[in-house]
Every structure is written in C-alpha cells, then in structure tokens.
Amino acid sequence: MTVTDIAIVGVGKIARDQHVPAISGNTSFRLAATVSAHSCLDGIENFPTLDQLLAARADIAALALCMPPQARYEAAAKAIAAGRHVLLEKPPGATIAEVEALVRMAEARNVALFATWHSRFAGAVEPARLWLRDKRVRHVSVVWKEDVRRWHPGQAWIWQPGGLGVFDPGINALSIVTRILPAPFHLVSSTLEFPDGREAPIAAKLRFAGKGGFAVEADFDWRQTGPQTWDIEVETDAGTLLLKSGGAEMHIDGRETQQWGDVEYSAIYRRFAELIATRSIDADLSPLTHVADAFMLGRRVTGEAFEE
Structure with a gap:
C-alpha cells in the first residue's frame, strides 16, 4: 500500500x-x-x-x-x-x-x-440521494441554526469580507441539498441580516425555485443557543424525507431509518486518497455559487450589534 x-x-x-x-x-x-x-x-x-x-x-x-x-x-x-x-x-x-x-x-x-464539502459525507446523505432520485420533489425546507460562540469562538475572520458569516455553516446545508435533490434549483430571493458594525451576515432567509416547479426555502441563523438545528425536509409525491443532525439521521414519513456516527472527515480522506491515486480533481462549486447569488440578490437589513 x-x-x-x-x-x-x-x-x-x-x-x-x-x-x-x-x-x-x-x-x-x-x-x-x-x-x-x-x-x-x-x-x-x-x-x-x-x-x-x-x-x-x-x-x-x-x-x-x-x-x-x-x-x-x-x-x-x-x-x-x-x-x-x-x-x-x-x-x-x-x-x-x-x-x-x-x-x-x-x-x-x-x-x-x-x-471538500464535509457535510456531503454525512452518513445519511447518499441514502437520501438514492431515495430521492426517482421521486418528484414538491417542497424543500432547510433550517440550519447554531451558536456561533460555540463553534467559532474568537474567530474574527468569519465576520470579515470573504469569511461568509452565517453562510460558513449554511453552505454545509447547501452542499447537502445540491447533492441529494434530483433536479437543479436557483435562487430567487434572499434577505441577509448583518449585525451592526459587522461585515458578514448573522442570519439569512433564502428562497430558490427548482426545475419542475418545486421551491426550496432556507432559514440560517447563528444565534441559536441550546440544542442546535441542522434539518432538511423534502416533501415528494411518495412521502417526506427528513435529514436531521446535519445528515447523520434519516427519517421517511416520520419513521427513523438509520443513524450514523461522525463519519464525514474519515470519508473525505478516503476520497482524497482516491483522487491522489488517479491525479484527479473533485471541485463542485455549486454550493459556493448559491452563496454568491445570495449576496448578489440579498436585501440587506441591519440588526443589533453582536459581541462575543
């Protein structure tokens, strides 16, 4: 080896x-x-x-x-x-x-x-993609809310241009949705909330239109304390799929199908070894494109100041 x-x-x-x-x-x-x-x-x-x-x-x-x-x-x-x-x-x-x-x-x-998009390697993501591949999607709801003080303590770069603010975690959700949905989608509106004096948003609400008429709605917030929320719900013509815990759990019509542990980064390095062996490139930019679109179309609102 x-x-x-x-x-x-x-x-x-x-x-x-x-x-x-x-x-x-x-x-x-x-x-x-x-x-x-x-x-x-x-x-x-x-x-x-x-x-x-x-x-x-x-x-x-x-x-x-x-x-x-x-x-x-x-x-x-x-x-x-x-x-x-x-x-x-x-x-x-x-x-x-x-x-x-x-x-x-x-x-x-x-x-x-x-x-890399580490959330794409969460255990339930590939099973979710396979379940959805022959379904007609009707509506997608993404709720991604966490506590920035817990996950990024003292990291000033996240509030600077290029640091993405709440899209640092929000892009994880977008990386999953772009992987599992059987049809493409594009942004139609976004509202970005910037804390007073900060250069990156602390919250965002996005709406996308999908091919075939479905909508994707995403609610990102970096101010949630207590239990964290990383959920993606996909309503289809054959039932409702729910990914919880950032893609570590999958539920179909309210029934839990399986739970996975923390497997994301081990899977990333297995993939990197494959790419090195074949000198290949894996660089899907669709999650970053959606974030860029959110900034371009974003209606900016200023909220109260945020301090660590």
Missing part, C-alpha cells in the same frame, strides 16, 4: 478536531508536518510558513489547507506550482473565480485537487 506524507496548513480548531484524527485513522496517509505561525502539534515538525515547508520537505506530497478561506488561494497556488496534491477545507476559497483558477492550475500540473 502506498502511504502519502501529508501536511496540515493552519492548525486551528477544525484541524485539531477533525483533520488530525481522520488522517491518523487512514492508512493511506502519514501526518508528516504542519504549517502554523502560532500553533503546533506535539511530535510533528512545524514550519512557520508554507514557503519554508515547500523548500524543506519535497517528500511531502499532499497538503490539507485549513486556514481561513481569504488566504487559501495563495497557499493553494503555491502548493500546486510545487507539484503537491491539495485538499481545500470548505469553503474552498473566498471567490468562485479563484477556485476555478485553481482547477485549471491543477489540471496543468497534473495534481489532485479536492474542494
């Missing part, structure tokens, strides 16, 4: 909570180094900058980029130019154009590029 040495660039909460365990549990990878100016992992070589890692460790074939999206393009471009395979944490970049440019670079350099 071929083992690929990989480095994590950006050693923050998502890297520690998800990427490190997923890499450790995958025999196709060996965590060989990290890149961070302010943090490190015990027993793992750390470089203050990506340039230093690329110059010193030609043996490291793959990089997982876990820094905020505003800085991801420059890092990915350097890595691809150096012939390294690249995994992009979601969202894959701050703009659609820069990710499209990375795809062209990876094609020219013949390296793997993986724009």
Whole structure:
C-alpha cells in the first residue's frame, strides 16, 4: 500500500478536531508536518510558513489547507506550482473565480485537487440521494441554526469580507441539498441580516425555485443557543424525507431509518486518497455559487450589534 506524507496548513480548531484524527485513522496517509505561525502539534515538525515547508520537505506530497478561506488561494497556488496534491477545507476559497483558477492550475500540473464539502459525507446523505432520485420533489425546507460562540469562538475572520458569516455553516446545508435533490434549483430571493458594525451576515432567509416547479426555502441563523438545528425536509409525491443532525439521521414519513456516527472527515480522506491515486480533481462549486447569488440578490437589513 502506498502511504502519502501529508501536511496540515493552519492548525486551528477544525484541524485539531477533525483533520488530525481522520488522517491518523487512514492508512493511506502519514501526518508528516504542519504549517502554523502560532500553533503546533506535539511530535510533528512545524514550519512557520508554507514557503519554508515547500523548500524543506519535497517528500511531502499532499497538503490539507485549513486556514481561513481569504488566504487559501495563495497557499493553494503555491502548493500546486510545487507539484503537491491539495485538499481545500470548505469553503474552498473566498471567490468562485479563484477556485476555478485553481482547477485549471491543477489540471496543468497534473495534481489532485479536492474542494471538500464535509457535510456531503454525512452518513445519511447518499441514502437520501438514492431515495430521492426517482421521486418528484414538491417542497424543500432547510433550517440550519447554531451558536456561533460555540463553534467559532474568537474567530474574527468569519465576520470579515470573504469569511461568509452565517453562510460558513449554511453552505454545509447547501452542499447537502445540491447533492441529494434530483433536479437543479436557483435562487430567487434572499434577505441577509448583518449585525451592526459587522461585515458578514448573522442570519439569512433564502428562497430558490427548482426545475419542475418545486421551491426550496432556507432559514440560517447563528444565534441559536441550546440544542442546535441542522434539518432538511423534502416533501415528494411518495412521502417526506427528513435529514436531521446535519445528515447523520434519516427519517421517511416520520419513521427513523438509520443513524450514523461522525463519519464525514474519515470519508473525505478516503476520497482524497482516491483522487491522489488517479491525479484527479473533485471541485463542485455549486454550493459556493448559491452563496454568491445570495449576496448578489440579498436585501440587506441591519440588526443589533453582536459581541462575543
């Protein structure tokens, strides 16, 4: 079995909570180094900058980029130019154009590029897609509400341009919906609530029109305390499908069919190993396109100030 040495660039909460365990549990990878100016992992070589890692460790074939999206393009471009395979944490970049440019670079350099959408790898997502594939969709309701203080404590970048605000979690819902629905849909209206003094929204209400006449309505909010809500309900001509807990549970007509554990990042790294083996690209930008459309069509309202 071929083992690929990989480095994590950006050693923050998502890297520690998800990427490190997923890499450790995958025999196709060996965590060989990290890149961070302010943090490190015990027993793992750390470089203050990506340039230093690329110059010193030609043996490291793959990089997982876990820094905020505003800085991801420059890092990915350097890595691809150096012939390294690249995994992009979601969202894959701050703009659609820069990710499209990375795809062209990876094609020219013949390296793997993986724009990950971790929620697509939740256990119920593929079963839901298979159940829906021959159904006529009538209506879709998405309710994605969580507590930003719990999941992004002290992370100022999420409130800056390119940080996406509530769309940082909301794009997870969109990544699932774009995967499971049997017909495409497009945005027709959006209302974005910006806290006073912030540059990214804390809440959003979206309405989409789907091919064949169905509607998709999404309600995103970053102010929910207590139990968190990550639900997608799809009404069809043959019953109602409900995904709960971010895609970890599936219910058909109120009956639970199965529950899955936390399998998303282990599945991501299995997919990345496949892409590396074939030097392939997996970069679906449809979730990011819907977010960009929400900003373009968005009716902006200002809410009360939000403080950590």
